[in-house]
Amino acid sequence: MTSLATVYDRERERAVDPEQREDSVARQQGGSDSELKLEKDGMSDTESKVDSGVPEVPVPPDDTPEVLNKALSGLSSRWKNWWVRGILTLAMISFFFFIIYLGPMVLMMIVLCVQIKCFQEIITIGYSVYHSYHLPWFRTLSWYFLLCVNYFFYGETVTDYFFTLVQREEPLRILSKYHRFISFALYLTGFCMFVLSLVKKHYRLQFYMFGWTHVTLLIVVTQSHLIIHNLFEGMIWFIVPISCVICNDIMAYMFGFFFGRTPLIKLSPKKTWEGFIGGFFSTIVFGIMLSYVMAGYRYFVCPVEFNNDSNSFQVDCEPSDLFQLQDYALPSIMESVTGWTTVHLYPFQIHSIALSSFASIVGPFGGFFASGFKRAFKIKDFANTIPGHGGIMDRFDCQYLMATFVNVYIASFIRGPNPSKVIQQLLALRADQQLHIFNSLKAHLTEKGLLKNTSGENK
Numbered sequence: 001m002t003s004l005a006t007v008y009d010r011e012r013e014r015a016v017d018p019e020q021r022e023d024s025v026a027r028q029q030g031g032s033d034s035e036l037k038l039e040k041d042g043m044s045d046t047e048s049k050v051d052s053g054v055p056e057v058p059v060p061p062d063d064t065p066e067v068l069n070k071a072l073s074g075l076s077s078r079w080k081n082w083w084v085r086g087i088l089t090l091a092m093i094s095f096f097f098f099i100i101y102l103g104p105m106v107l108m109m110i111v112l113c114v115q116i117k118c119f120q121e122i123i124t125i126g127y128s129v130y131h132s133y134h135l136p137w138f139r140t141l142s143w144y145f146l147l148c149v150n151y152f153f154y155g156e157t158v159t160d161y162f163f164t165l166v167q168r169e170e171p172l173r174i175l176s177k178y179h180r181f182i183s184f185a186l187y188l189t190g191f192c193m194f195v196l197s198l199v200k201k202h203y204r205l206q207f208y209m210f211g212w213t214h215v216t217l218l219i220v221v222t223q224s225h226l227i228i229h230n231l232f233e234g235m236i237w238f239i240v241p242i243s244c245v246i247c248n249d250i251m252a253y254m255f256g257f258f259f260g261r262t263p264l265i266k267l268s269p270k271k272t273w274e275g276f277i278g279g280f281f282s283t284i285v286f287g288i289m290l291s292y293v294m295a296g297y298r299y300f301v302c303p304v305e306f307n308n309d310s311n312s313f314q315v316d317c318e319p320s321d322l323f324q325l326q327d328y329a330l331p332s333i334m335e336s337v338t339g340w341t342t343v344h345l346y347p348f349q350i351h352s353i354a355l356s357s358f359a360s361i362v363g364p365f366g367g368f369f370a371s372g373f374k375r376a377f378k379i380k381d382f383a384n385t386i387p388g389h390g391g392i393m394d395r396f397d398c399q400y401l402m403a404t405f406v407n408v409y410i411a412s413f414i415r416g417p418n419p420s421k422v423i424q425q426l427l428a429l430r431a432d433q434q435l436h437i438f439n440s441l442k443a444h445l446t447e448k449g450l451l452k453n454t455s456g457e458n459k
Helices: 002-015 018-030 031-041 047-049 068-070 078-102 106-132 138-161 163-168 172-176 179-197 203-232 235-259 273-294 332-339 348-359 364-376 394-412 420-429 431-447
Strands: 262-264 268-272 306-309 312-316 327-330 342-347
Touching: 018 163, 031 047, 031 420, 078 235, 078 273, 106 138, 106 235, 106 394, 138 172, 138 179, 138 203, 163 420, 172 179, 179 203, 179 348, 203 394, 235 268, 235 273, 235 332, 235 342, 235 394, 262 273, 262 327, 262 394, 268 273, 268 364, 273 348, 342 348, 420 431
Parallel strands: none
Antiparallel strands: 262 268, 306 312, 327 342
16 A cells, blocks of 8 residues: 555656645655645646646637738748738838827727737636636636726826816715725725635635736736826827837847847747847937937927816927937047037937837847747737737737836936926815915025015014
8 A cells, every 4th residue: 555655646746847846745744644645635636637737728820811811822931921910010000100190098098908908818828727627706806806906006097197177076086085995995805706716626726816817917007007107298208118119129020030040039039139139229220210200299298288178188388308409519439430529419319219228128028028928838929819910918018018117217317396296286285284385385495595584574
């Protein structure tokens, strides 16, 4: 009997991956025989089999439009893929220009739609594994948590940018006042629902999928919220970073397609150093040129603000110094090459070099991360939404990383205190609080000599 149990344990160790083998050894060393017996009895054969390896996710079928299939039927698969990607890329760029023309509100709605689609693609991969167990509520809870997190983030945004509208409407004022408590209560409800959904013998997998959902929310919802915050700073902070990532992706693909010889990273065998370097320099030049064109238009550089009179967004202001042409002296080396002593640039163009550099050097690591995720689950793309490109997440994997960088960059080097928002917050205070702040500010300005001391005259 002892030898049979030993053989059983050895066979079970071979069936699991290294992490599970380490857990098994630890349990054997630290646990009693009765605990091991309960562990074996509590795990079904099906669960052991699935947990032991990488789950298989169905590969989406090729959904290239029939028109393109017929038109490109005479080409090799390599060139056929090149043309399909190129045509669809031009179509997506045209659509991008169209939504920019429609204004900031449409852009925000598109960001929300992209966020929901990316969340759906990632959750579907997890659900394809989880559904086989017929366990309750995973998909329902995933979408419920998405709703809760969006309610929290967008509620914060509404309170911040629609302050006067919120204060004017009684229901909105109540929701704004107790917004965080309501958000927490909603999340707590989902948390309790998850605990109630736990099924015996499948606890480990259920907690695994609970973590899957929350990491997806962190990656997708948080980043899309930062994109909207960047948009409110001015559409140029939304368009230039996104365009730089698009340019880098296109140019890296072009340079890699025609000149690529040296592999860059094992996670993406098709990525080459030639494409990486060519994409870097192309994106720097593109970022400087695009910034020069856009910095001259108020529509792109002015912050997006809510007009209380018309109850709509407006983009109109006096451009800041960041978007005023200035003369910059060139270093002696560049002066000897170009023959110029100074150049006429917008300060934003200098910042665009930082944005372009990040999009070219660090941005691709978002794509590498996504490649590692797809390889872990043995899938080619997140979905087959866009022929030749995969899913929406395949196109926005680098964009989310870029959004975080832009938001941090603005907060660190660009944004200062906003007087209008300070005034809005002051007006929401009680009269005695406003009077206290007024007297404190008056005393401070008098002490600095900006106001005359009229106390002696009053006496």
